Each structure stands twice: as C-alpha cells, then as structure tokens.
Amino acid sequence: MNAPLKNPSIIADMPMQSYLAHYALSSTALVYLDQSPRHYRYYRDGKISIEGKHLDLGTALHLALESKQAFEETYILRPEGMDKRTKAGKEAFAKFEVSAGAKTILERDDFYRITGMVNSLQNTDDPVLQSLMRSPYKAEHSFFWDEFGVHHKCRPDRLIQPSGNCVDLINERWPDLLELPFGISICMDFKTTSKGASPKKFSYACNDYGYYLKAAHYLAGTKADLFCWVAIESSAPYNCALYWFNPNKAEGYLKHREQLIEMMKRCNKNNQWTGYSIPPYAQLLG
Numbered sequence: 001m002n003a004p005l006k007n008p009s010i011i012a013d014m015p016m017q018s019y020l021a022h023y024a025l026s027s028t029a030l031v032y033l034d035q036s037p038r039h040y041r042y043y044r045d046g047k048i049s050i051e052g053k054h055l056d057l058g059t060a061l062h063l064a065l066e067s068k069q070a071f072e073e074t075y076i077l078r079p080e081g082m083d084k085r086t087k088a089g090k091e092a093f094a095k096f097e098v099s100a101g102a103k104t105i106l107e108r109d110d111f112y113r114i115t116g117m118v119n120s121l122q123n124t125d126d127p128v129l130q131s132l133m134r135s136p137y138k139a140e141h142s143f144f145w146d147e148f149g150v151h152h153k154c155r156p157d158r159l160i161q162p163s164g165n166c167v168d169l170i171n172e173r174w175p176d177l178l179e180l181p182f183g184i185s186i187c188m189d190f191k192t193t194s195k196g197a198s199p200k201k202f203s204y205a206c207n208d209y210g211y212y213l214k215a216a217h218y219l220a221g222t223k224a225d226l227f228c229w230v231a232i233e234s235s236a237p238y239n240c241a242l243y244w245f246n247p248n249k250a251e252g253y254l255k256h257r258e259q260l261i262e263m264m265k266r267c268n269k270n271n272q273w274t275g276y277s278i279p280p281y282a283q284l285l286g
Helices: 016-021 027-035 037-044 053-066 068-074 087-100 108-122 127-134 164-173 199-208 211-222 247-270
Strands: 009-011 075-077 104-106 137-139 142-147 150-154 158-160 186-193 226-233 240-244
Touching (some): 027 247, 053 186, 068 075, 075 108, 087 104, 127 240, 142 211, 186 211, 199 211, 211 247
Antiparallel strands (some): 009 142, 137 158, 142 150, 226 240
C-alpha cells in the first residue's frame, strides 16, 4: 500500500497509471459510493471496470489539446488498406503492430473524431470559452490531501488562472450569479459525449454520471473558486458548450460528499457493505 502523502500534495508529472493505482479516495469512487456501499466495495476491489472506448477517446482528446508531440508519441494512425480478412492484410497489420511498438493504434474514425473535437474547441464562437481556453493553466496535476480522516485524490483536466479580460467576460455574462474578483482560479473538466452537448442532454448526463458530486470533490481538493465543464460532442459537427457548476448548489454537494465519506468509514469499521435494502435507499415508489 502507498505511504500517505503530505497534506496537501500537488504532483505535476505523475504518470496516469501511478495516479490510478494510488489508494486515495477519488471522485469516481465517490460516485460508486453514492450508488450504494456495495457498488463502492466492488469498485474498490477491482471487480468493476470503468475502462471503455469513450474513456480512451477522452484521454486522447486531452493529450491532443495539451501537446501535439506527446499525442504523436502516444498514438499512431492505422493505415488504410489493411483488410484483416485476407492473409496479406493480416500479415501487413502484424508488421504494423510491431512497428507501432508501445503506441496505441487509433482507428481512422477515432482519429477524425479527435481532430474534429480539437478544432471545435480551438475555434469556438463562445467568447468566454475562447478566453478560458487561452488563459494560463496547469494541466493534469495530481492533487492529494487528507480530509475527514481519509486520504483523497483528484486530477483536474485544467486549473485555470483567468485573465482580467476573461473575468470581465464572465461577470458580464452572469452578473447576478458570480460577480468574480480578479485573481480567482477555475477548475475545468472536458467531457466528450455521444448523446449531445445541449443544456438538456448535458444536464441529464450530470445526474446520470455523478458529475455534480465529482465537481464538489474537485473543488475540495484544488480549492478552486469555480468549476466548469466543457462538453464536446464526439460526432460531427462536434459542437461544444461551456457549463458552470452553480456556486449556490456547491455547498449542498460538498455536504453530501461529507455524508458519503462518513458512511464509507462506518462500512469499513463494521465490514458491512449494503445494497439498497436500508435507508436512505428504501422508499415507496409509484
């Protein structure tokens, strides 16, 4: 087991696999805990896999946004004309796999999707998102801290220090909600979606995938002033949209997060990991 890190600790160049392997409580673990203690226990013990094509696509997008060189060192485009249904195609692909080495092979459709999403983000017509994308930031830094007697971790896509002009644009767009001073920090999370980035559809995604709870966890770890999502559609025309985690609701999710952590500690102490059979899950329906 990893030794507890200093509180708090920020690591700039921690490999993703090292971060994922660290035992500290993550935002994803909290989402499983919110489903039920039993879901969390299965996730913690490695019995639930969260890997999938959509996650690989998101990782590739992040890398493409941060560094073209790093992207090209990590991924390689599968050449056309390799029909693995034929003997010649199989042999050609086998040679290509050897030449690719440790690089991840991208299918052409995925490559075009990533290119389309990057272009959409870099050429957005939203002036606030434009300004945020161009503001100074820290990318993929790993945060570790102690809270409520538990070790925690998070790894935001970007921690932004917006320019004065960016802050002015935000205040102009949402004068009654934010009224931000200069010198704030903003935690940004990119979300690829195959179901649409419209306000209605992304709101559903926030509820279905626990994005609000995750945002609260990121705010607790980074001490950022605000949290925002950039939703990017993974199919043409690759629309993107900027959404803010409502500051007026953040406190409620932070409190809910604390309650979940206390429940986890009780489950650990008693070694009892319930499903939906006890409150707050037992309720009348219909």
